Amino acid sequence: MTMEIQNGYLTLEHLSNIELYYTQIELISEDHLILTGDEFHHSVNVMRNSIGDTIFVTDGKGSIITSKIISINEKQLSASIIDKRIFENKAGNIWFCIPMLKNPDRLKFALEKCVELGITNFILFSSRYTLSKKVKPEKFHKTVLAAMKQSLRAFLPQITYASFNDIIKLEGLKILFDQNEKLEFEGKAELNKVTYFLFGPEGGFDKNEIELVEQQNRFSLSTNRLRSETAILKCASLLKFH
Numbered sequence: 001m002t003m004e005i006q007n008g009y010l011t012l013e014h015l016s017n018i019e020l021y022y023t024q025i026e027l028i029s030e031d032h033l034i035l036t037g038d039e040f041h042h043s044v045n046v047m048r049n050s051i052g053d054t055i056f057v058t059d060g061k062g063s064i065i066t067s068k069i070i071s072i073n074e075k076q077l078s079a080s081i082i083d084k085r086i087f088e089n090k091a092g093n094i095w096f097c098i099p100m101l102k103n104p105d106r107l108k109f110a111l112e113k114c115v116e117l118g119i120t121n122f123i124l125f126s127s128r129y130t131l132s133k134k135v136k137p138e139k140f141h142k143t144v145l146a147a148m149k150q151s152l153r154a155f156l157p158q159i160t161y162a163s164f165n166d167i168i169k170l171e172g173l174k175i176l177f178d179q180n181e182k183l184e185f186e187g188k189a190e191l192n193k194v195t196y197f198l199f200g201p202e203g204g205f206d207k208n209e210i211e212l213v214e215q216q217n218r219f220s221l222s223t224n225r226l227r228s229e230t231a232i233l234k235c236a237s238l239l240k241f242h
Contacts, residue, residue, distance in 0.1 A: 018056060019042075019043070019047055019056070020056050020057070020148075020149045020152050021039045021042070021043055021055060021056065021058070021149070022039055022058055022059075022060055022145060022148070022149060022156065023035050023039060023057055023059065024060075025059040025060070028059055028065070028081075030081075031081055032067075032070070032078055032079060032080050032081055033057055033065060033067055033078070034076050034077070034079075035055075035057070035077050035079070036075060036076045040075065040077055043055060043077060044072060044077060049077075050069065050072070051069050051070065051071065051072060052068065052069060053068070053069050054066065054067070054069075054082070055068075055069060055079060057079070058148070058153075058156075060148070060154075061154075061155070061156070062086050062088070062089060062154050062155055063084055063086050063087075063154060064084075064085050064087070064152075064154050065083070065084045065085075066081075066082045066083040066084075067079035067080060067081050067082055068080050068082060087154050089120055089155050090118070090191060091118050091119055091191070091239070092120065092121070092155075093172075093191060093192065093193060093194045094119060094121060094189070094191070094195055094197070095121045095122070095123055095172075095194070095197065096114060096119050096121065096122050096199070096232065096235075096236070097122075097123045097125050097162075097167055097196050097198045097199065098110060098111070098123070098125070098199055098228075098232060099124075099125060099127065099130045099199060099200065099201030099202070099228060100124055100125065100126050100130045100135060100201070101201070101202060101228055101229065102202060104135070106227070106228070106229045107124075107135075107229070108140060108143045109229055110228075110229040110232045110233065111140055111143055111144055111157075111159070112143055112144070112146075112147040113147075113233050113236070114232060114233065114236045115144050115147035115148055115151065116147055116150070116151040117236040117237055117239075118153070118236070118239075119157065119236055120153075120155045120156075120157045120158070121157065122144075122157060122158070122159045122160070123160050123161070123162050123167060123196070124137055124160070124161050124162075125161070125162050125163060125164050125166075125198075126163055126164065127163070127164035127201055127206065127209055128164075128205075128206040128209065130201040130202070130203065135161075136161075137159035137160055137161050138159075144156070144157040144159065164209055167196055167198065168212050168213075170196065171194065172193070172194030172195060172196055173190075173193055173195045173196070173217065174196050174198060174212075174214075174217060175189075175195060175196070175197050175198065175217050175218075175219065176200075176205070176210060176213040176218045176219070177197070177200060177219055177220065177221055177231055177235065178200055178204070178205055178218060178219075178220065179200070179204070179222075179225055179226075180220070181218045181219050181220040182220070183216075183218065183219045183220065184219060184220055184221070185219035185220070185221055185238065186238065187238030187239050187240055188240075189239060189240075198213070199228055199231055199232050199235070200231070201228060202228055221234050221235060222234070
């Protein structure tokens, strides 16, 4: 089987036959690694991996590791490391600021697809017209973990919570999307500069919130009105770091 790494994700001849697993960096040493919990269960009980099989594991910090299983017990497996590839997170300076959506399934969908498209940093935020004011970011951990593995990415996304005003105070470029703006976003962004992309909630941004972002950094994503999650995905697909 041939294997190569391109742009931070794994490409294989028979992609449908490959599973990518995740383990915490603390469970990886110089020459071996350990799988526990759900990842262990999936590897051994679902995928039926056994001693001698080759598995691919990411630490979620930029490494994809080729390893061979050397032991299995009731709670974990141990594998010897054959090869480790380390990658640059090309989206490391990009933060997607996603409003708290009333329907959590739509929020999960947006997060999942953004991860597949390479976004690794998320801030869930509340503003004047968000319909849902707060949720625990850890609620979406399994969603982004599964999306990372499914799309063969090497970086486990981080999700935090903040208010709109908190985000505005952060150092870095702010880009805001609003249906009424005349400038259309074409996907141009300086990847070496910390940038926060602010997407409008279901109730839209308040006029005072919009004015906190400089005019030249306010854009529309379509001449038609888009659902919040659709606008988020369109922006993610336009960015040129995939």
